[in-house]
Each structure stands twice: as structure tokens, then as C-alpha cells.
Amino acid sequence: MTDINFKDRSSGPLAAAAEPPAEPGAATPRWDIIELLFFAYRDFVGDADHVLEAFGFGRAHHRVIHFVHRYPGLKVADLLDVLRITKQSLGRVLKQLLDEAYIVQKAGDSDRRQRLLFATAKGEALVAKLAGLQTDRINRALAGFAPGEAEAVGRFLRGMIDRDDPDKVLEIILQADGASAKDRR
Amino acid sequence: MTDINFKDRSSGPLAAAAEPPAEPGAATPRWDIIELLFFAYRDFVGDADHVLEAFGFGRAHHRVIHFVHRYPGLKVADLLDVLRITKQSLGRVLKQLLDEAYIVQKAGDSDRRQRLLFATAKGEALVAKLAGLQTDRINRALAGFAPGEAEAVGRFLRGMIDRDDPDKVLEIILQADGASAKDRR
DNA sequence: CAGATATGTCAATATGACTGACATAAACTT
DNA sequence: AAGTTTATGTCAGTCATATTGACATATCTG
Known part of the structure; x- marks a missing residue:
């Protein structure tokens, strides 16, 4: 199929490059x-x-x-x-x-x-x-996520969104942060 | 600023519509x-x-x-x-x-x-x-996520990806599923 | 009434995608 | 060695979605 050996990820041409952060002080890229x-x-x-x-x-x-x-x-x-x-x-x-x-x-x-x-x-x-x-x-x-894990996923996604200038729709969505869960149906 | 009262989300024009699933058997939309x-x-x-x-x-x-x-x-x-x-x-x-x-x-x-x-x-x-x-x-x-919560976020994102025909790069990324965390650096 | 606002529209342009066709070089098959 | 397939590149035309700029219309506000 192909000559690339994917098991040998540390030497194969397609191995993901592992490297330290370029600048000191910069966070390691996720x-x-x-x-x-x-x-x-x-x-x-x-x-x-x-x-x-x-x-x-x-x-x-x-x-x-x-x-x-x-x-x-x-x-x-x-x-x-x-x-x-x-x-x-x-x-x-x-x-x-x-x-x-x-x-x-x-x-x-x-x-x-x-x-x-x-x-x-x-x-x-x-x-x-x-x-x-x-x-x-x-x-x-x-599927199979504990309630706390599923909740963490929503919290992560909310955390990824810019807060500086929320438009009207976004405001409604983000309001669910402080409110109780049932408000979001 | 605007005539819309966002606090009153149940009656304002911009309230998110809350409704049951259209078809019986269909999951409630997320x-x-x-x-x-x-x-x-x-x-x-x-x-x-x-x-x-x-x-x-x-x-x-x-x-x-x-x-x-x-x-x-x-x-x-x-x-x-x-x-x-x-x-x-x-x-x-x-x-x-x-x-x-x-x-x-x-x-x-x-x-x-x-x-x-x-x-x-x-x-x-x-x-x-x-x-x-x-x-x-x-x-x-x-920030502030417990290790298990951060792990759940990654597990969720992996779960969102199609498995049927993974290309070569995707295969490498998904391999981290079974492998130990350090393999991903 | 004058000006600002909410919306719609015309025209020209840019980006990033597409299909189809064809060219070249190198590898594989027989 | 000849023929076929594969990996890549390129030309040409088209489409969807976005842009800026200009202008029109209806309506609200001072």
C-alpha cells in the first residue's frame, strides 16, 4: 500500500514533530x-x-x-x-x-x-x-461521559469564546454560565 | 441602546426557542x-x-x-x-x-x-x-480544569471525528487514543 | 423638517473551492 | 522494451461566498 511504516512514528517521514516552544516564556503549543x-x-x-x-x-x-x-x-x-x-x-x-x-x-x-x-x-x-x-x-x-465530564466539555467551549464584544445572540448563550442548567432546556 | 429586554428571555423577541424534538424517536437537539x-x-x-x-x-x-x-x-x-x-x-x-x-x-x-x-x-x-x-x-x-476534565475535552473532540476512512495524518492523531499520553508529547 | 437609522440593491472584486482536460516524469507490469 | 499506472503540475472555466463602495427607500427621532 505504502512504504511508510506508521508504527515507527519516531523515525517515519510522517511522524508528528515533537519540539519545545520556540521562545522562552511561550506556552507549549497544544x-x-x-x-x-x-x-x-x-x-x-x-x-x-x-x-x-x-x-x-x-x-x-x-x-x-x-x-x-x-x-x-x-x-x-x-x-x-x-x-x-x-x-x-x-x-x-x-x-x-x-x-x-x-x-x-x-x-x-x-x-x-x-x-x-x-x-x-x-x-x-x-x-x-x-x-x-x-x-x-x-x-x-x-456517550458514557459522566455528568461532570459532559459539563466540562460545555465549559471548555464557552471558555473558547471571546467575551469582549458579545453580540446579542451570544449574550443569551453565555448567560447560561451563571444561570441554572434548566434555563437552557 | 436597544428596545429589547434581554433579561426577560421568556418573552423577548430574541429568546431562544425551546421546543420538543420534532419526530418521535429523534433525540432532543443539543x-x-x-x-x-x-x-x-x-x-x-x-x-x-x-x-x-x-x-x-x-x-x-x-x-x-x-x-x-x-x-x-x-x-x-x-x-x-x-x-x-x-x-x-x-x-x-x-x-x-x-x-x-x-x-x-x-x-x-x-x-x-x-x-x-x-x-x-x-x-x-x-x-x-x-x-x-x-x-x-x-x-x-x-484554566482550572481538573486533569480528568481536560482529558474529557480531548476525548469528546476525538469522539466527534469520523472513524470510517481516516487518512494517514488522522490515523496518527487518533492512535493516541489507546497509547499513553506522553506519546503525544 | 432635518438628520440618523434599518434595510435593500447595484457593481466590481477577491478568495478558495470545484470539474475537466492534458502534460510530464517515474514507477510498475507484462 | 513497451505499455500502463501513479504522483504531480498546470491551464481554463465556473461557482459560492465573501469583500468595499455607492446609492435608494422607508421610517424613526430630535
């Missing part, structure tokens, strides 16, 4: 976590990619419909904050989702300039399908 | 983990993005130079497997990194068609800089 995050996220979003392709959608559509479904009445401006893209970028994707009736707009109550976004039944079904695949993966990964 | 993964990964790669911009590079360059640095002597074909892109896509990015001397090629020993890839000192410095930022974030997130 190569393990860095690479695991890369592969885990790649496969995590890969679940959804296959389904989306059948719908003629991409990841951008998934992100939009997901957050609209999860936070009904989300304003366009909020969505731009969360996704960190420009309104021109959002425009095309959002227009498709509106045209194909995955999302509907409603003028704001107190401010009629606002376009509040809501997922239709069609949109909710798509989100549920995608979230189901990802949930299955998460549940498989967490 | 909205929390799904969204935390999104934000955590967004900020995790964001660290590197800023630095890369100053070099005129993108995320694609980071992925290439990272894996070349970590697995010296990586073949072009291995890189394609890991990154799951076509050789045409890799071509442009790899050419830039070669032209600007972040990477060098060496003909394979036993098979001279192969172009084994190695990071130069310049390339290693860039990778170290980027990994340093990400390591700082990881260490902040893991």
Missing part, C-alpha cells in the same frame, strides 16, 4: 487540541453539508436559517452581528431563503423599518433535520 | 453544543486570521503550512487527503508558500515522483506564531 478541533469541526459541519447540497444550499444558508429558527424575530442587523458578514453577503443568501419560503419577514412592532425574521414550517423542518444529524454525532461523542 | 461549537470555532480561527492577513495569506495557507510543519515529509497526496480539497485548489496556495520560501520540496527517496514537503525556518516561525495564539486561548479555556 497541537493535540488544535488539530482535534480542526478535524472535529470539519466532520461536524460535514454532516450538514451533504443534506444542504440536495437542497441547493450551502453553509451560509444553514447558518442563517439556524439562527433565525433558534431566535425567532431576529433582526437583520442582529444576524449580521452573529455571522460577522456584510449585509451584501447576507442579502443573496437571505433572499433565496425568503423566495423559497424557508423564512418570512415581519415588520417590527415598535419600529416598522425593522424586518424581523421567522422560520416557516418548511424552514424549521430543514433545521431540525440538520440539527438531528449533528446531535447524533454529539451524543455519540458524549 | 442546541447548546451546536451553537457553542460554532462560536468557539469562529473565535478560534479568528485568532490566526488577523495575523495571516498581515502576511497576505488566508486560512488555506495556514492549514497547509500547519500540517507540513507538523508532519515533515508529508506528500502532496497526503495533504490532499487531510484537507479534503482538489490538487488544483491546493496548487495555487502551495505555489505561493513555495515561492515565498515558507515550504520546500524534496524528491522522495524511494519514489522520486513524490514531492515531500518541509517547512523552512520562516515557515516554522509563522506556524509557531499562529499556534501560540491558539494555544493561549485553549489554555485560558482549560
Whole structure:
């Protein structure tokens, strides 16, 4: 198959390089976590990619419909904050989702300039399908975890997120930190 | 600031929707983990993005130079497997990194068609800089974690990765599962 | 009414991905 | 030795998603 002997990781061409931190004072790189995050996220979003392709959608559509479904009445401006893209970028994707009736707009109550976004039944079904695949993966990964271990995973992920300028949606998510667990359902 | 009262999460327009699973038998969606993964990964790669911009590079360059640095002597074909892109896509990015001397090629020993890839000192410095930022974030997130909790985080991330067709690099990373921790340095 | 704000849209551009086709050199097969 | 396969590189065209800049419209606020 190949001439590379993977058992002999210390001398084979593909052995992971083990090295001390370059600068004194710098922390030893967490190569393990860095690479695991890369592969885990790649496969995590890969679940959804296959389904989306059948719908003629991409990841951008998934992100939009997901957050609209999860936070009904989300304003366009909020969505731009969360996704960190420009309104021109959002425009095309959002227009498709509106045209194909995955999302509907409603003028704001107190401010009629606002376009509040809501997922239709069609949109909710798509989100549920995608979230189901990802949930299955998460549940498989967490199978056999003690309650404290599963809790540590959530705490780690929260700790990885920037706190400096949380947008509105992120604020809601991070509020669960101090609150009791049941608040998050 | 805004008319939305975030404290009143059960009635405000931006309250996260709480709902039962759509289909009987389907697992309750792990909205929390799904969204935390999104934000955590967004900020995790964001660290590197800023630095890369100053070099005129993108995320694609980071992925290439990272894996070349970590697995010296990586073949072009291995890189394609890991990154799951076509050789045409890799071509442009790899050419830039070669032209600007972040990477060098060496003909394979036993098979001279192969172009084994190695990071130069310049390339290693860039990778170290980027990994340093990400390591700082990881260490902040893991601060105060008990050994078992930190271990659970790694176990979770490994569990999120597809096992069916691991490429060569992934095999090396996943080998650490059964092996002792020191094997991973 | 004047100005600011929320949204939408047109145009041009960049990045990073894709498919398909073809070229070269080296290895393997018969 | 000839023929086939493999590893890599490259040309050409396309697509999805992002960007900046400019401008239009409706609506809110002072």
C-alpha cells in the first residue's frame, strides 16, 4: 500500500514533530487540541453539508436559517452581528431563503423599518433535520461521559469564546454560565 | 441602546426557542453544543486570521503550512487527503508558500515522483506564531480544569471525528487514543 | 423638517473551492 | 522494451461566498 511504516512514528517521514516552544516564556503549543478541533469541526459541519447540497444550499444558508429558527424575530442587523458578514453577503443568501419560503419577514412592532425574521414550517423542518444529524454525532461523542465530564466539555467551549464584544445572540448563550442548567432546556 | 429586554428571555423577541424534538424517536437537539461549537470555532480561527492577513495569506495557507510543519515529509497526496480539497485548489496556495520560501520540496527517496514537503525556518516561525495564539486561548479555556476534565475535552473532540476512512495524518492523531499520553508529547 | 437609522440593491472584486482536460516524469507490469 | 499506472503540475472555466463602495427607500427621532 505504502512504504511508510506508521508504527515507527519516531523515525517515519510522517511522524508528528515533537519540539519545545520556540521562545522562552511561550506556552507549549497544544497541537493535540488544535488539530482535534480542526478535524472535529470539519466532520461536524460535514454532516450538514451533504443534506444542504440536495437542497441547493450551502453553509451560509444553514447558518442563517439556524439562527433565525433558534431566535425567532431576529433582526437583520442582529444576524449580521452573529455571522460577522456584510449585509451584501447576507442579502443573496437571505433572499433565496425568503423566495423559497424557508423564512418570512415581519415588520417590527415598535419600529416598522425593522424586518424581523421567522422560520416557516418548511424552514424549521430543514433545521431540525440538520440539527438531528449533528446531535447524533454529539451524543455519540458524549456517550458514557459522566455528568461532570459532559459539563466540562460545555465549559471548555464557552471558555473558547471571546467575551469582549458579545453580540446579542451570544449574550443569551453565555448567560447560561451563571444561570441554572434548566434555563437552557 | 436597544428596545429589547434581554433579561426577560421568556418573552423577548430574541429568546431562544425551546421546543420538543420534532419526530418521535429523534433525540432532543443539543442546541447548546451546536451553537457553542460554532462560536468557539469562529473565535478560534479568528485568532490566526488577523495575523495571516498581515502576511497576505488566508486560512488555506495556514492549514497547509500547519500540517507540513507538523508532519515533515508529508506528500502532496497526503495533504490532499487531510484537507479534503482538489490538487488544483491546493496548487495555487502551495505555489505561493513555495515561492515565498515558507515550504520546500524534496524528491522522495524511494519514489522520486513524490514531492515531500518541509517547512523552512520562516515557515516554522509563522506556524509557531499562529499556534501560540491558539494555544493561549485553549489554555485560558482549560484554566482550572481538573486533569480528568481536560482529558474529557480531548476525548469528546476525538469522539466527534469520523472513524470510517481516516487518512494517514488522522490515523496518527487518533492512535493516541489507546497509547499513553506522553506519546503525544 | 432635518438628520440618523434599518434595510435593500447595484457593481466590481477577491478568495478558495470545484470539474475537466492534458502534460510530464517515474514507477510498475507484462 | 513497451505499455500502463501513479504522483504531480498546470491551464481554463465556473461557482459560492465573501469583500468595499455607492446609492435608494422607508421610517424613526430630535
